[in-house]
Amino acid sequence: MRMTRFRIVAVVTAVALLFAAGEAAAYRMIQNASPGRTSTGVRVQCSDPGGFVHWNRSQVEMRLNVANQGAKPGVPLAIQHALAAWTGVTPAGYTLTYGGTTSSGFTTDGVSTVLWSTGNGCAGSCLAITALVLGPGQVIQEADVSFNDAYTWNTNGSDYDVEAIAAHELGHCMGIHHTELTKPRNRPTMYTAYFGPDGRTLESDDRDALNCAYSRYLLAAIIADDDGSATPGEPGTGVALHSRVRDGHATLRYALHRPGDVRLDVFDIAGRRVTTLVSGTRGTGEYEVAWGGETRMGMVRHGVYFARLETPEGHDVAMLLLGP
Amino acid sequence: MLYKRRVFPCVLSLAAIVSLAAPASATSLVRRGIESLSRDNETIVQASVVDIHSYWNPSHTFIFTDVHVRASKKFKGDAADDLSFTVMGGTVGQTTTLIVGGPDLAPGSEYVLFLSRTNLPGTPARLTVRDLCQGVFAVRHGRAVSQAAGEPLLPDAQGSAEAPGGADGLPLETLAQQIRDAK
Numbered sequence: 001m002r003m004t005r006f007r008i009v010a011v012v013t014a015v016a017l018l019f020a021a022g023e024a025a026a027y028r029m030i031q032n033a034s035p036g037r038t039s040t041g042v043r044v045q046c047s048d049p050g051g052f053v054h055w056n057r058s059q060v061e062m063r064l065n066v067a068n069q070g071a072k073p074g075v076p077l078a079i080q081h082a083l084a085a086w087t088g089v090t091p092a093g094y095t096l097t098y099g100g101t102t103s104s105g106f107t108t109d110g111v112s113t114v115l116w117s118t119g120n121g122c123a124g125s126c127l128a129i130t131a132l133v134l135g136p137g138q139v140i141q142e143a144d145v146s147f148n149d150a151y152t153w154n155t156n157g158s159d160y161d162v163e164a165i166a167a168h169e170l171g172h173c174m175g176i177h178h179t180e181l182t183k184p185r186n187r188p189t190m191y192t193a194y195f196g197p198d199g200r201t202l203e204s205d206d207r208d209a210l211n212c213a214y215s216r217y218l219l220a221a222i223i224a225d226d227d228g229s230a231t232p233g234e235p236g237t238g239v240a241l242h243s244r245v246r247d248g249h250a251t252l253r254y255a256l257h258r259p260g261d262v263r264l265d266v267f268d269i270a271g272r273r274v275t276t277l278v279s280g281t282r283g284t285g286e287y288e289v290a291w292g293g294e295t296r297m298g299m300v301r302h303g304v305y306f307a308r309l310e311t312p313e314g315h316d317v318a319m320l321l322l323g324p
Numbered sequence: 325m326l327y328k329r330r331v332f333p334c335v336l337s338l339a340a341i342v343s344l345a346a347p348a349s350a351t352s353l354v355r356r357g358i359e360s361l362s363r364d365n366e367t368i369v370q371a372s373v374v375d376i377h378s379y380w381n382p383s384h385t386f387i388f389t390d391v392h393v394r395a396s397k398k399f400k401g402d403a404a405d406d407l408s409f410t411v412m413g414g415t416v417g418q419t420t421t422l423i424v425g426g427p428d429l430a431p432g433s434e435y436v437l438f439l440s441r442t443n444l445p446g447t448p449a450r451l452t453v454r455d456l457c458q459g460v461f462a463v464r465h466g467r468a469v470s471q472a473a474g475e476p477l478l479p480d481a482q483g484s485a486e487a488p489g490g491a492d493g494l495p496l497e498t499l500a501q502q503i504r505d506a507k
Binding site for chain 2: 030032033037038039040041042043053105106107108109118119120121123124125126129130131132133134135136141172177
């Protein structure tokens with residue numbers, strides 16, 4: 001695969017930015033310890049040269065085992081809300097979906113499962129535990145979450161809150177370890193201890209962690225793609241966003257095979273939306289959109305940005321490097 | 325992995341709760357001190373890891389790792405000098421099962437281990453490190469350093485937020501005395 005000079009510069013710049021951001025961040029990622037010892041997760045920064053556990057696809061499906069307290073009313077919805085919290089992180093393009101119920105357990109069977117049990121090594125003060133099944137290269141193949149069925153679980157906001165703890169464990173499922181933040185308010189969901197239903201919502205530290213995973217692994221695939229298009233592990237979704245940057249201006253190109261609502265947003269590397277380039281119904285055909293860094297607040301600074309396209313046929317992400 | 329939060333009411337209220345609850349979930353504290361670790365685990369040894377063996381269980385549904393250790397000191401229980409216990413996770417071939425927050429045990433290294441029997445996936449009452457990373461102290465230069473050191477634990481009833489001994493660990497003699505005091 002040919003790598004143009006632009007892409008080499010883009011990769012170096014993006015990596016430098018990511019590493020600079022990673023050093024100051026409090027979030028930590030899960031690194032698989034070296035073989036030859038028991039396997040636990042080592043907490044590392046985003047920039048750690050040893051990398052960390054990650055998915056190599058953007059679609060992650062979780063199923064619910066309705067045995068024990070998994071059968072409680074409201075549990076499926078609570079799990080779906082927790083999945084939605086991580087799906088909503090941008091520019092990371094992960095989609096965590098609810099796959100319905102399953103009879104699978106805390107086992108390696110290719111089915112990522114949330115379940116309630118007292119027999120999965122989570123006892124005493126442990127409320128829930130996550131097991132990640134990894135393939136070569138620290139790629140996550142399956143993630144199972146076992147809630148401690150010895151506790152009484154609730155979905156009405158009282159302790160112990162299913163949605164809050166599901167959000168936390170799903171963070172582990174996405175390769176995120178406990179944060180090092182210990183502040184008393186606005187705690188990240190990846191705080192090490194349960195702090196009530198406030199844990200349902202993600203904080204910037206949580207979002208930065210997921211964006212880190214996305215940038216380091218899925219975005220790498222995007223950058224390495226020869227024509228700059230983004231296909232982060234979802235071939236065949238029928239939508240692709242192509243980007244080209246020349247003379248400090250970006251051109252974004254996409255095609256629609258059927259009419260529908262389209263949204264094209266640009267985000268900075270911290271995940272903040274800086275502008276919306278397209279929002280509305282578009283007909284079948286090919287489209288090109290130019291962007292030179294303009295926003296309602298003025299011109300953005302030079303640097304790395306991400307464009308995210310959402311259509312009825314799927315979504316895609318492309319990286320933009322705005323320079324002088 | 326997620327632990328319960330600290331209960332914030334005063335120590336007296338907490339003590340009342342503690343006195344009424346079962347030992348394994350006696351408090352809602354995150355941090356586990358030597359006293360509670362000693363009380364809630366049936367076997368406590370200082371031991372070197374001789375070898376580890378990871379394997380699929382018979383139904384090929386979970387990877388376990390048997391840890392074979394040689395005990396040099398026994399603080400609690402009547403374990404044999406050569407002792408084996410099981411932890412969840414491990415690597416077999418190209419597949420790894422990783423337990424977030426689990427114990428990290430390397431052959432050739434020495435640890436103080438807090439062990440008890442509990443249910444593991446598909447296998448009841450296995451001797452294991454029930455308290456995961458809080459149940460393992462690495463022995464280095466005469467000191468024992470908790471594998472939970474560095475984890476942002478919440479304070480316990482005594483106001484301690486650090487794993488016992490913190491990053492520097494405890495002198496082994498101090499740890500041994502605390503275990504004896506707790507029994």
